[in-house]
Amino acid sequence: MKKLEHSLTYSVRVIIGLIAGLTIAVTSSAETLMVYTAVEAEDLKRYAAAFNEDHPDIKIRWVRDSTGIVTAKLLAEKNNPRADVIWGLAATSLMLLQSEGMLQAYAPKGLNKLDSKFRDSANPPSWTGMDAWIAAVCVNTVEAGRNNLPTPTSWMDLTDPVYKGHLVMPNPNSSGTGFLDVSSWLQIYGERGGWQYMDNLHENIAWYTHSGSKPCKQAARGETPIGISFAFRGAKSKAAGAPLDIILPKEGVGWDMEATAIVKGTKKLSAAQTLVDWSITKKANKLYNQGYAVVAYPGIAKPVKHFPEGILDAMIDNDFQFAAVNRKKILAEWQKRYDAKSEAK
């Protein structure tokens, strides 16, 4: 008995020793990068796994939230940054961070292979693009039929009183999708016309959501007949079996780029550069293409299932400079006008 006890304690010790040894081995060889992102949660694992196939020695620690939150978080941490890399945040947000002097300029390997629209024009660039994400309207055909709602074809259609209480859209203060909608309306209808349009639209909105994907997910569940969201989300929900029509309003749709940048002051610069180098490779772009029809690496994009047709023609000639420079002003004005209807957060 005594002997058994002895051998037990012995084996326990060996196991503990092994675990401790392994932990030390793992933690010492791998470097961990704190990566801030607004990419859809279900894609993050995929991105990290693909990256680790090529670079197993760099671990990624994701901090994910909606575009507005990640942007606000980065701004709030300006004097004491916690992020090393930003991978997958709206270009308009990165332009704002760039103007605050928070980004580390870096020309990743293979930069010249990218479509020139998908990079900061400065040399070396402060950010490089990944893909374009594009506004769209998700219409639940079952619920639209039940409520006798005609299928909208234009943004203007959505102000028709018939849709009152049936529309949901994201709050631009927290959601990047919400912001690109607002900035596209201001570009399509002009400043005065744009706000006038939103005043009318506001009458029909049931509630504003915190995240840009929620309106489409709610439309997919039939919780609301129509959700103003983005095309990629709609395609995914449709693939999951939701009775959705993904509409591209005929005036054109707003879009933004998801982009990558290094945070100035990171203590892990070389690992951060390795990640950014990888983020613009053909392999990475193929990964982005699984959800996004338009990616930064020319010539590889394959059509995405359930993605609406004619999306390239529908994209407005987006003035990023306008959007980035006026972001703060637009958001403040929006909050003043419509925030009472906004969902919490």
Next chain:
Amino acid sequence: MSGTVSLPANVVPVRIRLSRDDVILRIGLFCLITLLAIAVVFPLYTLLSKSLEDIDGKYVGLQNFREYFETPALFSSITNSLTVAISVALIVLVIAFVYGYALTRTRMPLRWLFRGIALIPILAPSLLAAISLIYWFGNQGVLRSWLGESSIYGPIGIIIGSCFWVFPHALMIIVTALSTADARLYEAAEALRTPKWRIFFTVTLPGAKYGILSAGFIVFTLVITDFGVPKVIGGRYNVLATDVYKQVVGQQNFEMGAVVSLILLLPAVLAFIADRWVQRRQIALLSPHAVPFQPKSHPLRDGILFVFCLIVSIILISMLAMAVYASFVTFWPYNLSLSLKNYNFDVMDGGGWEAYFNSIRMAIYCAVFGSGLIFFGSYLVEKARGVTWLRTILHLGSMLPLAVPGLVLGIAYIFFFNHPENPLGFLYGTMGILVICTIVHFYTVSHLTCLTALKQLDPEFEAVSLSLKSPVWRTFGKVTLPVCLPAFLDVASYLFLNAMTTVSAVVFLYSPETMLASVAVLNMDDAGDIAPAAAMALMIVYTSAVFRVLHALLARFINSRTQVWRTR
């Protein structure tokens, strides 16, 4: 002298040389007071000063408050919050009173079962009620038609959802109040041939009056400071608690968040003071000569109350049951086949399964360290000799957390622990700060529980051991702790359950490494993944339920080992 409630003030007339025990206890007192100052008072002070600063940390006086009151959207939140909190308090009080009356004053069958069912909401985060309501009455809800033209998104949803999760809190207080009746009053009334309804209004109600008031204050505070329910189902209806959240988490506007949380602190503190005042009166009601009241059978009354309790129980269970069902449905409402898809947390927002295991870890830490610390604190308050003023300070410090809503505490912690000059800043973003914050948040109730248990022990034990020159820790280990073990376990269990379900304070303090299950529920709902949110909330319920059962078994075992002396 013997009438003092909180402290048996053993005023020592002659100065006795301090023994080693006294020194140890005094050092203990001093340490705990310092801890409470760091964990409660300093953070609240930083919160106050932050509300008077602008974004760059410059002092601006009441500028932020002026700005707040000039924004009509924000100001309307105050009236909305009051409307909701008062309505919930009124509704819950009526239901909980009738339910509590049935449990304590009748011979209705299955009372034990009804008592158990009423406690279900305690096992779940407040968000679960709101999620479940969406499945019942949302636009795709099973009973959508019951609401007619009105929508569950808004005050209706907030009020129903809040009623669900605060019900057990109100019920427990009312049951306690109704349990302490003096049978002699009823006998006297009956001897005078007083009609039954009159006895109810002149004996029963006045006897429970303070319990009802106290429950009202608790419910009011819980509802006005909860943001789980309005967050999920509030739609376009803004309340104070969600405003704080929107300002701080949504827009990282910390100064305005400080302003709103101070406004939120006001009703909570008022309710706290009123409640303390009420409690003091309650005690005077009980006389040592009271005879316990034994309810008599009354078929008609018992039957009606049975039906009432049955209806309430069915509502409580159906809230939980709907969430369970919805969490297994593949794609509501278009594909009702059952699957485990929604439990695949790792491909969704909210931290995945890791969040769930973090929650369990945090709950265990809170239970272990919290109950030890709090028990030690209340032991010092009750049993330390002399230094009445130090003990009073510690007691008051231990009461303070009850007046501070979790939301306010969480924000105060951001300001205090994230301050660049704070030497404790290393705690920020760790599991440690979550544990500290949660222990502090639930400190007062635990402290009072321990104190009640300690008061059962005659101070003569200490006197005897002192005269026998037995050291204080031996008495503590051989007498005090064994006798108080059930209360100690109650506190550990209370801390565990609350740590599993709490959202309000920790939502401001978690970091990617310390994501919690309850916060994950919130974030998944935010991203529109309501079914996975329900699934995660249910993981919390299952865990809490298992823990409750384990606690009950352990308590029974310990009672049989250490509490035999109570029965002759």
